[in-house]
Amino acid sequence: xxxxxxxxxxxxxxxxxxxxxxxxxxxxxxxxxxxxxxxxxxxxxxxxxxxxxxxxxxxxxxxxxxxxxxxxxxxxxxxxxxxxxxxxxxxxxxxxxxxxxxxxxxxxxxxxxxx
Amino acid sequence: xxxxxxxxxxxxxxxxxxxxxxxxxxxxxxxxxxxxxxxxxxxxxxxxxxxxxxxxxxxxxxxxxxxxxxxxxxxxxxxxxxxxxxxxxxxxxxxxxxxxxxxxxxxxxxxx
Numbered sequence: 001x002x003x004x005x006x007x008x009x010x011x012x013x014x015x016x017x018x019x020x021x022x023x024x025x026x027x028x029x030x031x032x033x034x035x036x037x038x039x040x041x042x043x044x045x046x047x048x049x050x051x052x053x054x055x056x057x058x059x060x061x062x063x064x065x066x067x068x069x070x071x072x073x074x075x076x077x078x079x080x081x082x083x084x085x086x087x088x089x090x091x092x093x094x095x096x097x098x099x100x101x102x103x104x105x106x107x108x109x110x111x112x113x114x115x
Numbered sequence: 116x117x118x119x120x121x122x123x124x125x126x127x128x129x130x131x132x133x134x135x136x137x138x139x140x141x142x143x144x145x146x147x148x149x150x151x152x153x154x155x156x157x158x159x160x161x162x163x164x165x166x167x168x169x170x171x172x173x174x175x176x177x178x179x180x181x182x183x184x185x186x187x188x189x190x191x192x193x194x195x196x197x198x199x200x201x202x203x204x205x206x207x208x209x210x211x212x213x214x215x216x217x218x219x220x221x222x223x224x225x226x227x
Contacts, residue, residue, distance in 0.1 A: 035160070037215065043152060043160035059159070089215065103124055104204075106217035 002026045004107035006092050012113045018080040021110045024073055025094030032075045033104060034060075034067055035091040043091075049075065082114045119209050121218035128197045129226050135182075136192045136221045138207030144168075147211040149183065149190045154220075155203040163205070166190065197225045 005024045013019055025032050034046040047057035052069040060067065064086075066078045079086055089111050093104040119140045128134035140149070151163040166174045166183050173181050178198075182191045194201055202225045207218040 042162055045154075045159055091215075091217075093217070102204075102222070103219040104206075104217075105219050109215060 004092055004094050004105050006090075006107040006110050008110060009108060010111045010113075012115065013082055014115050015083055016081040017114075018078065019082045019086075019112060019114075021077045021090050021092075021112070023075040023077070023092030023094075023107055025075060025092070026096075026105055027073070029094035029096050029105070030072075031095040031097065031102065031104075032069060033091075033093040033095070034075070034077050035093065036088045037091060037109070038088045046077070046090075079112075082112075084114045087112055087114050119207055119216050119218040121205075121207055121221050123221045124219070125222045125224070127224040127226055128194075130197055130199060132197055133193060133195045134197055134223065136194075136205050136207075136223065138190045138192070138218055140188050140190065140207075140209045140216075142188065142209065142211070144211050147209060149181075150208040150210065151179070151181070151190075151192045152206040152208060152217075153201075153203045154206065155200075160206070164192065194223075199225050199227060201225050 007022045031050045033048040035043050036046055037043045046060040047067040049069050069075045089109045091109045092107045095102045095104045121138050147168045149166045153161045153163050164174050164176045164179050173183050178195045180193045204220045204222050206220045209216045
């Protein structure tokens with residue numbers, strides 16, 4: 001059964017290191033979302049793409065975060081350099097429709113710990 | 116693995132009326148948390164209500180309340196006196212040991 005996959009599931013790294021998180025959306029879905037979940041902020045939308053083009057990344061710190069879709073089967077979220085405050089769970093979701101008003105299927109998340 | 120199902124992709128309700136969004140989940144755990152999140156057109160996810168599985172009393176937050184049926188693994192959200200600002204996507208979520216699972220969402224439209 002189709003589902004969104006994310007790798008790695010867990011990542012522990014040291015401050016200053018580069019972190020890359022990957023997401024494979026459900027085949028045929030044309031929207032991809034990145035969320036960050038923290039205890040303090042709850043669930044925040046970082047960025048979303050439609051047809052591989054970034055539609056909105058205003059929720060993402062631009063100085064260290066970048067999100068891309070090299071192809072329709074892969075979305076990446078990169079942090080360089082990472083900081084302890086980036087520790088969170090990062091969720092990817094994909095949807096078959098037009099964006100934020102459509103269904104979103106969430107992946108299991110990547111738990112990032114920056115020491 | 117835990118799964119969360121929202122069987123209603125879209126719903127609509129007249130302003131001031133009451134609407135119930137359904138959510139079911141599958142788990143073998145006994146202690147866990149359940150959430151409803153709202154995502155309005157402004158994008159950000161807003162926590163609407165939360166329920167601890169060990170509590171029998173249904174959670175309420177102003178016009179929002181849940182019907183938590185643990186044995187049936189059901190967690191529906193009732194919105195009373197619907198307002199235009201309630202128009203949004205609503206996501207049901209399950210959490211155990213910081214592992215969170217989301218439903219696919221229900222798009223709610225409140226009509227004037």
